[in-house]
Amino acid sequence: MITASPKLVSKIPSGPIESRWTRHKDSLKLVSPTNKRKFTILVVGTGLAGASAAASLAELGYNVKAFCIQDSPRRAHSIAAQGGINAAKNYRNDGDSVWRLFYDTIKGGDFRAREANVYRLAELSVNIIDQCVAQGVPFAREYGGLLDNRSFGGAQVSRTFYARGQTGQQLLLGAYGAMMRQVEEGRVALYPRREMLDLVVINGQARGIICRNLVTGQLEAYAGDAVVLCTGGYGNAYFLATYAKNSNATAIWRCYKRGAFFANPCFTQIHPTCIPVTGDYQSKLTLMSESLRNDGRVWVPKKKGDTRPPNEIPEDERDYFLERRYPSYGNLAPRDIASRAVKAVCDEGRGVGASGRAVYLDFSDTIREKGLDYIKEKYGNLFEMYQHITGEDPYKVPMRIYPAVHYTMGGLWVDYNLMSTIPGLFVLGEANFSDHGANRLGASALMQGLADGYFIIPYTIGDYFASVSLPKVSTDRDEFRDAQASVEAKLKKLLAIQGKKTVLEFHRELGLLLWDYVGMARNAQGLQHAIEKIRALRQEFWQNVQVPGSNDMLNKSLEMAGRVADFLELAELMAIDALHREESCGAHFREEYQTPDGEALRNDEKFAYVAAWEYKGDDQPPELHQEPLIFEFVKPTVRSYK
Amino acid sequence: MNKKKMTLHLKIWRQANAQAPGRFVLYTVKDLSPDMSFLEMLDVLNEELTKKGELPVEFDSDCREGICGTCGFVINGVAHGPRRGRTVCQLYLRDFQDGQTVTLEPFRAKAFPVIKDLVVDRSAFDRIMAAGGYISVDTGSAPDANSILIPKEVAEAAFDAAACIGCGACVAACPNASASLFVSAKIAHLALLPQGQPERHRRVLKMVAQMDKENFGNCSNHGECEAVCPKNISIKYIALMRRDYLRALLAK
Ligand SMILES: Cc1cc2nc3c(=O)[nH]c(=O)nc-3n(C[C@H](O)[C@H](O)[C@H](O)COP(=O)(O)OP(=O)(O)OC[C@H]3O[C@@H](n4cnc5c(N)ncnc54)[C@H](O)[C@@H]3O)c2cc1C
């Protein structure tokens, strides 16, 4: 039975879903304009969530300090998002509405997200587009000057706004610009090339952070009245992923160890259309945007081991397996479903390419019907990227694609106000668990990051400040000194081991373990095996890792060592969570729980809850807390895209 | 997939920190796959150096797909290397020859001090952006997105300029170390859109003033910037920036 944990107070408002957010906002306490500047907010991360939050909070008059790993805040991982951002504008007149976006998103997440959060997200989506256009984001337009849209997976309406294949870049430059304006106004202070390595908690409240200055190696302490984590997802635990190289879990993991609960860590998204792995030297995988599935058709040969080049395989010997299995959504089936279908045909021995672990994404029909220029205009940069990487021309031969790790739905648990279980620690964007349940639909991460940063945190943080007492603290306090000392000890330890294996070798090994046992398909035996292997690898890491250089210099190996050390701990929690969830839902596919035709088999009676894990010490198993998911407005059904 | 293995000889600029003198050091890396990216080849070198107890070569990179602008150094005298329209992270070893000697050095410009090895400080770009690289609109005050009509051609033209990734190669390639291409790209992006008009004069004056403060040189129309720009940003924007600057001065 599901039992609500008293430690998880979600603060979800009651009443009609359409007016929940409005009424909640009206009930939140305010901070007067003159008092706002007395509060200092530490915003960690400057991606879409962080930059939009920093800008909006500073506009209100708060004092903001913004931190990021890169040399410039504009380079956060959000910059790489390609395909687009959803909004329920219904500009197409194709029947879209806030309700429909809400329904698609909650169904897309396989009914493992909160209704109220998802509804709010759909509601705010329309304001986001307005805001971004006003900032000068050059979204795609039609000849008449109106905004253009495309379709994304898991939806039967066209609601995705886009800026060529560089939507994330343009949205982030908009948010970055808004933040830089506040830098000029003196209300945001920027701290680039900094890595947050610990959270400082005083009297139960988040009051500061410890950072490493990545240029000098010096540890720096910053005090504030609240900490807003916008540090992105943890998919790089798998080593090979579509994430930027610096994406990591360190900030959220160290907050977990300071008392923030970690929710649904096993919900990790594997995206169907990425460029396949070519060699063991490979450092990352590259996404080919989901938008390509608007015009590309996915297929493999019907025959096993068919090595003919694609253009020599006649039409009736091809299996357009997504269209066959999911006739109503076809190539636009959601990511989890499409990825599993790709894996299934490759497991059958029908995969293509040298490794046999790839399928075709073929544009020849569209090129024939609509012409080359149509494709060039819509996807030119993606085609170019594909050609750079593979050396093949996708205008002539179909792309070869395979699933890769892409996004993490799990993250730190937050209440409706985006506050974690540590008062004063707020978590935004991909770093939290809030809106996507067990599977995220395409074009909804950008939407969530910006909703959190532009339109939610500016309201909810004021309520926190107005409700609690926050005596002034300085970084001279013991709590700061202790945190700094523990960070320093850890760095020294990493450097002192001087073993035989590099950080990269450990990371690759961990990645393979996760991919094999906590990847697209999982089972109890494999997960138990993974847990043992991860523990052993972690032990070996702390005895045998070799980290070159010293602490008092720019030292990327040392940075990576700290991040891999944290991945080695988080990976175990991912496996524990996957093992405990004895059902299949969304991206979490347990082989033991499937329908006869291989679809996910949910168990709402036992598992319609958020699994939030509490850290209990390095030698103790984490404690599970359940937040039941209550569906008042939609009825959880079998998620069908057939 | 290409099976033949390659060897590269690398002459790499090593510099311990901003104050230390730097020098070139020669390395040879063997058994490389032509399908490997150039940065993956440096990863391989760094693994070897680490195992030998030497310090790895520091270089910046993040997205490794040409969009974040983090990577960038000079390869055989050319910022971002031999392939036009690409960043360093988008180079593959098939773009090089087996046995070739390749020289790697950091972007050189007074405004971009070296931090270590191939890593430089480009924070001057952020300060220029802070001076005016945006439209001043507070969160929550925007009208409906479709109330501003923007013809497709205009949106596309603005996009071409907005595609700048802020990598700094233009500065490194310019004999005067001018930042004009970078600055003009942002000015053009916003000047081409209706939303950018109210602050058009103010923006160009403030951004140019900040650029001058940051130790960048003047533009004297060499065009080297355009040739190395991984996003093919056009020097016509520099002309636009100049026109706007003069107009703004006159209007003042
Ligand atoms: C290739 C690709 C394409 C995508 N395309 C789309 C798309 O088309 N549509 C869509 O909706 N979503 C897309 N996504 C997902 C989406 O881009 C991300 O989920 C989203 O951008 C995350 O934003 P964020 O602000 O939460 O974090 P990020 O953008 O990841 O930013 C994290 C920030 O935190 C900082 N940081 C991290 N750790 C620390 C630390 N310890 N100390 C200090 N700073 C730290 C980083 O420096 C960075 O500034 C895509 C993702 C990928 C990988």
Ligand code: SF4
């Ligand atoms: S103009 Fe081109 S070279 Fe210069 S910073 Fe922008 S993208 Fe880089």
Ligand code: FES
């Ligand atoms: S690493 Fe992002 S552009 Fe090269």
